[in-house]
Amino acid sequence: MEISSHDNLVNIDGNIKSISDFQNIKNTMDSIAAKHKKLVVNINDSISITSSVIGYFNKLILKDNIDLELNVASKQLIELFDDLSLTAAFKVRSI
Amino acid sequence: MQQTKLGINKKLKKYQDKEEYNSYQEELGFAKELNILRNDFYYKMIEKDSSWLVDFLYRPLDIMSGDAYTAREIDEHRTFYLVIDGMGKGLSASLTAMLMSAFINHLIDKMKTHDSFDLNILIRESLEYIQPILLEEEALAIDYILINNYFLSMEYAKFSMPAMLLQSNNNDIIRIKSNNPPMNKYKKEYVTSTYNVSNISKFLFYSDGLVENETCINERLYGDFIQEDFANSFTKEDLREKIFEKIKAQEDDLTLIFINKLPSFDNKAHKKEFSSSLEAVEDASEWYEKKFENLSQNSEARTQANLVFTELFMNAYEHGNLGIDSSSKNLLIQDDKYIDKLIELSLNCNKKIFVQLNIIEYANNNYMVTKISDEGEGFDTQILSTIFRNGQTFNGRGVFVSRKNSLGIYYNSKGNSVLYIHKI
Numbered sequence: 001m002e003i004s005s006h007d008n009l010v011n012i013d014g015n016i017k018s019i020s021d022f023q024n025i026k027n028t029m030d031s032i033a034a035k036h037k038k039l040v041v042n043i044n045d046s047i048s049i050t051s052s053v054i055g056y057f058n059k060l061i062l063k064d065n066i067d068l069e070l071n072v073a074s075k076q077l078i079e080l081f082d083d084l085s086l087t088a089a090f091k092v093r094s095i
Numbered sequence: 096m097q098q099t100k101l102g103i104n105k106k107l108k109k110y111q112d113k114e115e116y117n118s119y120q121e122e123l124g125f126a127k128e129l130n131i132l133r134n135d136f137y138y139k140m141i142e143k144d145s146s147w148l149v150d151f152l153y154r155p156l157d158i159m160s161g162d163a164y165t166a167r168e169i170d171e172h173r174t175f176y177l178v179i180d181g182m183g184k185g186l187s188a189s190l191t192a193m194l195m196s197a198f199i200n201h202l203i204d205k206m207k208t209h210d211s212f213d214l215n216i217l218i219r220e221s222l223e224y225i226q227p228i229l230l231e232e233e234a235l236a237i238d239y240i241l242i243n244n245y246f247l248s249m250e251y252a253k254f255s256m257p258a259m260l261l262q263s264n265n266n267d268i269i270r271i272k273s274n275n276p277p278m279n280k281y282k283k284e285y286v287t288s289t290y291n292v293s294n295i296s297k298f299l300f301y302s303d304g305l306v307e308n309e310t311c312i313n314e315r316l317y318g319d320f321i322q323e324d325f326a327n328s329f330t331k332e333d334l335r336e337k338i339f340e341k342i343k344a345q346e347d348d349l350t351l352i353f354i355n356k357l358p359s360f361d362n363k364a365h366k367k368e369f370s371s372s373l374e375a376v377e378d379a380s381e382w383y384e385k386k387f388e389n390l391s392q393n394s395e396a397r398t399q400a401n402l403v404f405t406e407l408f409m410n411a412y413e414h415g416n417l418g419i420d421s422s423s424k425n426l427l428i429q430d431d432k433y434i435d436k437l438i439e440l441s442l443n444c445n446k447k448i449f450v451q452l453n454i455i456e457y458a459n460n461n462y463m464v465t466k467i468s469d470e471g472e473g474f475d476t477q478i479l480s481t482i483f484r485n486g487q488t489f490n491g492r493g494v495f496v497s498r499k500n501s502l503g504i505y506y507n508s509k510g511n512s513v514l515y516i517h518k519i
Contacts, residue, residue, distance in 0.1 A: 019183075048307060048316070051182040054255070054277060055234035062281035063231065084236075084255035085273035 001046070003028050008036035015046045022052040033060060038067040042095065047076040057090060071095045121158045128160060129480070131193050133200045135168040138476045138498075140505040140514065143172075143244045146357040148505050150331035154349040161188030162302050162348035163196040167203050169212045172245035175203065176352055178256060180236040180302040182277075184347070191228065191235060198224050214241045218252050218285060226280050234277035238300055239287075247293035252285055254278050257306050257318075260325050261290075262297035268322050269295075298354040299325050299334075304347030311343045327458040330355065330516055332502040357464070357514075358455055365452040371416040371444040373437060379408050379450065383465075386452055391463065391519035399500040400463065400517045406493035407467050407504070407513050408448065413437065415469030415511055416446035446470035454519070462502070466514045473510030 001014040001021040005028055012025065032039060039060070043049075060066040069091040072078050081092045134151065141147040153164060161181035169175050179195055181188030199221050206212040218239055229235065236255045243250070253259070255277035258270040275285045299321075306318030320341060328334035331353035338349075365386055369375040383404045387397050413419050417440040419427075427433040451466040479494060497504050502516040 051180070051234055051236065051277075051303075052232070055182050055232045055279065058234055058277065058279045058281075059232040062279065083258045083270075083272045085253070085276050086255060089276045 005032055008032055008039050010039065010041045011044060012041065012046065013044050016043070016049050016053060017046075018050075019052070022050055022056065025053055026056055029056075029060070033064060033066050037065070038069075040069045040071065042071045042073075043077065044073050044095075047074045049077065049080065054084075054086065061089065069093070125158050128155075128163075128189075128193060131197050131200075132163055132165060133196075134164075134166045134480075136166050136174075137480050138494075138504060138506055140357075140507055141168075141174065141244070142507055145359065146514075148330060148353075148355045148357055148503065149174075150353045150355075150503060152331060152335055152349060152351045152353070154345065156184065156304075156345055156348050159186055159189035160348045161185070161192055162304065162350040163192040164350050164352060165196055165200055165203075166352065167200070169203070169207065169241070170210075172243055173212070174242050174244070175212075175214075176238070176240040176242070176300055178238040178300050178302055178350055178352065180256065180304070180348070180350075182234045182236075187230070187233070191225070191233065194228060195221060195225050195235070195237070214239060214250055214252075214287060218287070222278060222283065222285065225278065226283075229278070229280045231280060234279050236277050236303065240300060242292065242298075247291065249290045249292045249295075250287055251290070252287045254285070257301060257303050259301075260299040260322060261292070261295045262326060263294045264296050265294075266326065268326055270322075296356040297325070299351060301351035302348065304349050305338070305351060308342050308346050308349075309344075310341040312341060317342060328353075329455070329457045329460070329462055329518075330503045333518070367450050369448045369450065371412055371446050371448065372441045373434075375448070376409060376412055379448070380405055383408075383450065383452075387463070390452070390454060391461075393519045396463070396517045396519045400465065403497040403501050403504075403515055403517075404465065404467075406497050407515065408450070410493055411448045411467050411469035411471070411511075411513075414474070415471030416444055416448065417441065418471060461519050463517045463519050464514060465516075466512060468507075468512035471511050473507075476506050476510055 001012060001016055001024065003024050004011045010028060010032065029039060057068060061068050071093050073095050078092060078094055081087050081090060086092065136149040139149065141149055149166065151164065155162065161184055163179040165177040167175045177196070177199060179192045181192040199217065202217055202220055203212065225235065234255065238256045239252045241250045252275055253273035254275045255273050258272045261269040261271065263269065271290060274288050306316060306321055308317045310317050310320065317338065324334055324337040328337060334353060367382060369379045380401070384401050387400055391397060413424065417437065424433065427436050447470060449468045453464045455462045455464055494504065497515060502518060504513055504515040506513050
């Protein structure tokens with residue numbers, strides 16, 4: 001997995017599957033969330049997401065009051081968010 | 096040199112002791128885990144208007160599992176199922192899953208005592224319990240499912256668990272998605288939903304470790320195959336075989352609950368009754384072997400089925416109708432008086448043993464369903480959980496062997512009738 005960012009936009013390429021992926025996402029997004037109240041995350045390839053990342057996104061939204069949007073390329077991942085009742089909570093959109 | 100050698104030996108002993116200690120602690124930890132998971136349907140069928148086979152797969156990746164499940168009989172009409180998947184892996188996930196499971200089961204016990212089970216209260220109280228314990232970024236995936244066999248309805252609250260699968264009587268597969276995001280420290284609101292299950296003959300509830308595991312088929316995830324495998328599986332063992340044919344290596348805790356309605360036995364069932372005697376045990380084995388030979392050319396299935404029949408028929412005879420318990424049996428064997436005792440008790444026993452064979456066709460396969468019923472007092476199948484945890488015990492080896500050599504064994508609620516299945 002590779003992660004890059006510019007202002008409040010985060011790009012994630014590759015599959016999100018390991019603890020270190022979660023740590024990279026958290027480190028990147030924590031520093032952006034300190035400066036921006038709205039974050040947009042482009043998940044460009046990943047067909048999966050770990051529960052740690054789900055938990056982290058939940059915390060950003062519910063505790064830190066961050067306006068989070070996810071733009072997701074993979075149909076499989078979009079279906080997963082739908083199955084887990086997260087589409088509305090994470091403002092998931094298809095790209 | 097001598098001192099160095101002594102020093103090394105001392106260190107080695109210290110490591111050995113530590114390893115033994117750790118191993119012992121892991122054993123205790125796992126035993127505690129199994130105590131926390133409550134299962135009222137351990138090797139039991141649910142028998143209402145139809146017979147339902149309820150089966151479980153629980154395979155933690157490590158000793159301390161981040162998954163937990165529960166299956167409870169609330170009353171004669173309602174059964175409750177719970178599947179929990181703690182976030183991440185390791186001790187934190189396991190603690191959450193186990194704490195939540197223990198609390199929910201405690202609540203259910205209290206509600207049952209006062210005949211006051213209420214799904215909403217259960218969810219609300221358990222959410223209130225776990226929220227202070229959850230870490231800031233922790234998410235808890237959990238299924239609460241209540242099936243009412245009288246009103247033929249399923250009430251559920253799914254918190255970011257994978258879609259449950261239902262199969263209708265027309266063989267359509269229905270996916271029921273989560274109706275809540277994961278439990279977390281912050282949100283108190285949730286919804287429950289209801290689904291009419293009058294036309295449903297099969298259910299599958301499972302944690303995401305199953306569908307997110309990589310397979311050996313072009314590295315695809317098992318989620319790509321689960322619907323088809325579920326549709327083509329008659330029992331949990333059927334499904335388990337299909338899963339482990341495809342999965343390369345287990346990557347997470349695996350938990351599933353598989354519930355299947357048994358088709359009613361038709362008039363073509365082969366039936367016979369036997370008396371309670373040693374001669375009858377021999378006659379029954381011969382009869383069964385001949386019947387099986389006529390019905391199936393599958394020699395492996397025949398060998399396994401004969402083995403299972405011998406074990407379970409013998410159980411029906413000695414433990415069921417003659418009423419010999421396991422400790423008495425052990426003593427009699429030690430004193431070399433066992434056979435004499437069997438003969439003595441048989442002389443005064445008029446109880447019968449009933450055997451029924453049926454062939455069921457399912458998803459282009461044929462299955463032999465054998466049922467052995469005695470007229471004894473039955474037993475509590477919960478004791479089997481102790482036996483199966485420790486394959487070294489003398490008692491219950493027959494049931495242990497039967498489980499290994501069939502696609503599943505299932506007792507009625509009284510424990511005096513057992514059904515087992517083979518693919519032929």
